[in-house]
Amino acid sequence: LSNIKSVKKKVFKQIDERKEELVRLGSKIISMPTENPPGDTTELGKFLKDYIESKGLSANIYEPKKSMVNVVSSLKRENAQPHLILNHHMDHFPAGERSSWSFPPYCGDVVDGKIRGKGATDMKGGLTASLFAYTILGNFDEEMTGNLTIMFVPDEESAGPWGTRWLLDNVPEVRGSAVLNGEPSGIDNLAIGQKACFFIRLRTLGAAFHGSTSAWTMKDNAIAKMSSLIPIIQMLTRLTGEAPQELREVMATQKEWFRSSDQQGGADSLERVTINFGKIKGGTSALPNVVPEMCELDVDIRVPIGLTSRDVARVLQSEIAKVDRNVEYEVTQEIDPNWTSPNEKIVKLTVANVEEVTGKKPQLEISLWGSELPYFRVRGIPGVCYGPSPVPMGMSNEYVKIDELVTVAKVHAGTALDYVMGN
Ligand SMILES: [Zn+2]
Numbered sequence: 001l002s003n004i005k006s007v008k009k010k011v012f013k014q015i016d017e018r019k020e021e022l023v024r025l026g027s028k029i030i031s032m033p034t035e036n037p038p039g040d041t042t043e044l045g046k047f048l049k050d051y052i053e054s055k056g057l058s059a060n061i062y063e064p065k066k067s068m069v070n071v072v073s074s075l076k077r078e079n080a081q082p083h084l085i086l087n088h089h090m091d092h093f094p095a096g097e098r099s100s101w102s103f104p105p106y107c108g109d110v111v112d113g114k115i116r117g118k119g120a121t122d123m124k125g126g127l128t129a130s131l132f133a134y135t136i137l138g139n140f141d142e143e144m145t146g147n148l149t150i151m152f153v154p155d156e157e158s159a160g161p162w163g164t165r166w167l168l169d170n171v172p173e174v175r176g177s178a179v180l181n182g183e184p185s186g187i188d189n190l191a192i193g194q195k196a197c198f199f200i201r202l203r204t205l206g207a208a209f210h211g212s213t214s215a216w217t218m219k220d221n222a223i224a225k226m227s228s229l230i231p232i233i234q235m236l237t238r239l240t241g242e243a244p245q246e247l248r249e250v251m252a253t254q255k256e257w258f259r260s261s262d263q264q265g266g267a268d269s270l271e272r273v274t275i276n277f278g279k280i281k282g283g284t285s286a287l288p289n290v291v292p293e294m295c296e297l298d299v300d301i302r303v304p305i306g307l308t309s310r311d312v313a314r315v316l317q318s319e320i321a322k323v324d325r326n327v328e329y330e331v332t333q334e335i336d337p338n339w340t341s342p343n344e345k346i347v348k349l350t351v352a353n354v355e356e357v358t359g360k361k362p363q364l365e366i367s368l369w370g371s372e373l374p375y376f377r378v379r380g381i382p383g384v385c386y387g388p389s390p391v392p393m394g395m396s397n398e399y400v401k402i403d404e405l406v407t408v409a410k411v412h413a414g415t416a417l418d419y420v421m422g423n
Helices: 002-017 019-030 042-054 120-143 164-170 211-220 222-238 245-260 264-270 309-323 345-358 373-377 402-421
Strands: 060-065 068-074 083-089 114-116 147-153 178-181 189-194 196-205 274-282 294-303 328-335 363-367 383-385 399-401
Touching: 002 019, 002 120, 002 402, 019 042, 019 114, 019 120, 019 402, 042 060, 042 068, 042 120, 042 147, 060 164, 068 164, 083 120, 083 373, 083 402, 114 120, 114 402, 120 147, 120 399, 120 402, 147 164, 147 402, 164 373, 178 345, 178 373, 178 402, 189 345, 196 222, 196 309, 222 274, 222 294, 222 309, 245 264, 245 363, 294 309, 309 328, 345 383, 345 402, 373 383, 399 402
Parallel strands: 083 147, 083 178, 178 383, 189 363
Antiparallel strands: 060 068, 068 147, 114 399, 189 383, 196 294, 196 328, 274 294
């Protein structure tokens, strides 16, 4: 145990002393766009492999589909146990309109203690901190009985199959005994679970007529039919879930935390279904003079713990059937709510390391958004997310605070050491 302490002390010291290098690494990574779509990670993947190799460690590239580049590196070659996985995605949402940014989205510059640029929060900040921690731990691999693997994946923002899922199916090296992910949880929080991402597409059908005949053909107008479904879909937000015993205290405390930090919206969303009407399309004519034959609506439904996507689908389908029996219904993504027990070793060790590094016990939380941990959890691999502040995630003028990068690097390094050196 005293050996773990002394190694940890040396590792933390290196992180502090090499902070400039951490910042330069973050700037460089943020300056390499990996917008998804299209989600091309060729350049960044190559850079990460080269960086790891420049530290005397080995790394492999896997490209299951053109431009969908994954990078995997482990400190031990043999099947050493316990085996912690550090999992991070390289892609991010598009920067959008340049005019909504007050600086170039891929400048990666350093201003007021922040590295600025698209993807800084979600999740190149957490990725950089964890990578930095990993390469420093590479200097101490002889102290470890267990194994440590880091994986960088594409195709996360699109919930596609060519990143984490492909690696878990095809590369045994990433199937560890626990996983730590650097998604933005906020440095005072530790995400141990998440709501479901349930995406559906509804399609209403009409019949193409001349628009002037709408007085007697309105019932065949696909857009009008879809409009009448919107209030029905909105009613799903009345559905709430009942959390299992082991999460009740966590969720009650989290609700209080949301309220006390002025995030009533978070408190309201935690235990109930939320809806986003993400995209609608209908009609084919350039002019509005044809009754539309078809209308499609894409809906993002977030399902709380205690309900399943199937429960919500059942309610929705039966309510829709009451008004229109001919609505086509397609599930485009279905990940049920999922979590890791607060009693798991990886949770306890991360909590202890956050407390050691920040001086504060973290708030355990159920995340309102997704991560790739469900793909591990369905294989029985427990995991948590610990990364920098989630604000301003997905917005323009994104940045990550340098102090938070240092904190995340120490927490990932400290947790990894406790996990692979302890018993
Ligand atoms: Zn993310």
